[in-house]
Amino acid sequence: MKPLNILISNDDGVYAEGIDVLYAYLKKAGHKVKVVAPDRNQSAASHSLTLEYPLRVQKINKEDYLAVKGTPTDSVYLAVNSLLDTKPDIVISGINNGANLCDDVIYSGTVAAAVEGRNLGLPAIAVSxxxxxxxxTAAEIVGRIIDRIEECPIPSDRILNINVPDLPVEQVKGVRVTRLGRRMSSESVIEEKDLRGHPIYWIGPQADALDKAEDTDIYAISEGYVSITPLHIDLTAYQVLDDLSGWISKVY
Structure with a gap:
């Protein structure tokens, strides 16, 4: 296939190992790659966009890298609309340090960066x-997938959320197309004291899986498979529109 113009972003920050490995792999494969990512860790930033103060962009001591003092969404928005001379053929967010499975996608800055790419009319994938x-291993999986993009484009209203087991590539059992699983509600908060005795709080660890059926992303990973889940941008619950219309007619 012809070389692609690829924009890489993430939520772990521009200095993260995953972004370096992905950049190196795609450059070696002959693609034209630019990295525009937050200047620090922005995990769980979700789809936040900075509106309260101006954004600053800095060149760092790495070719093709720009650091944005902002969120993953800011980074992709600025890159596509202002910073890049050539419009990307695809946006790749990752490689994230840690999974983005189940309900994680609601909070994930990695997924949000890919969603912003799709919002701007570009094919987009998130990889964790x-x-x-x-x-x-994750970089090689990404390479194999984008080799298919020209022949089989990603549908215009979807992104691909890819999770890769932390195994040598020869030990990965294969690829499964999955749906999102579901975690139990997490209510854990860790309370501590700062050095002055004032209370501080930490959001607790992720809850265990509630839905980990064989067709879910979390099950595929547990069995040593790559999970690929297509995600909607449209959040409308179409199946309840008629029921809701009937219910609301009795309210007003």
Whole structure:
């Protein structure tokens, strides 16, 4: 296939290992790659957009890299609309340090960066490594997938959320197309004291899986498979529109 103009972003920050491994892999494959990512870790930033203060962009000591003092969404928005000389053919967000499974996609800045790419009319994928060791495996999976983009484009209203088991590539069992699983409601808050005795709070760890049926992303990962989940941009619950119309008619 012809070389692609690829924009990489993430939510772990421009200095994250995953972004370096993905950049190196795609450059070696012959693609034209630019990195525009937050200047620091923005995990769980979701789809936040900075409106209260101006955004600053800095060149760092890496070719093709720009650091944005903002969110993942800011980074992709600025890159496509202002910073890049050539419009990207695809936006790739990742490789994230840690999984983005189940309800994680609601909070994930990694997924949000891909969604922003799709909002701007570009094919987009989010890729996460379910661990922090075998980034090379995730990069190779991404390479195989984008090789299919020209022949089989991603539908215009979807992004692909890809999770990769933290294994050597030869130990990955294959790829499964999955739906999102579901976690139990997490209500854990950790309360501590600062050095002056004032209370501080930490959001607790993720809850265990509630829905991990065989067709879910979390099950595929647990079995050593890559999970690919197509995500909607449109959040409308179409199946309840008629019922809601009947209900609301009795309210007003």
């Amino acid at each position: 490594l379910c661990g922090n060791t075998h980034y090379d």
